[in-house]
Amino acid sequence: MSAQHARPVSVTLTVTAYLGASDTVLVEKMPLTARVEVAAPPESGGWFSWAGDLWRWVTGTLTTLSTLAVAIGSIVGLVFMWTRRPPPSAAGGQDVSEDVRRDGPTPTVRPQRTGRTRPGPSPGRRSASTGPAANRRRHSRSGPRE
DSSP states (O other): OOOSSOEEEEEEEOOEEESTTSSOEEEEOOOEEEEEEEOOOOOOOGGGHHHHHHHHHHHHHHHHHHHHHHHHHHHHHHHHHHHHSOOOOTTSSOOOOHHHHHHSOOOOOOOOOOSOSSSSSOTTOOOTTSSHHHHHHHHHHTOOOO
């Protein structure tokens, strides 16, 4: 079937079953009638129509290939993550094996100072003879200020 113009068309379908290759009718159904809206046939775009067809083919191919690349990439990533996961330990997954520890970055160790660099109390400590409370006691004993 092909249409010459865009318009509503009535279509009738009759189903008939025959016995083998003979003309003997086994079953015949009542005709089914349907009203169908027919679209206009595609117009010829001239000799430039191949460019539109080529563009549709290229975009469809690129879409298909990019979808396939994303799917394959996610499968490869999943397999890589699965093979690189740390093995479960007997302690419920709390302990990490030595092999996995060696793969990570080595922690930097800073040397600690052991001696004091200047005499007196260390800067982070306050003794009974220094600090705000000792200063108040000292000033209160000295008498009234003038």
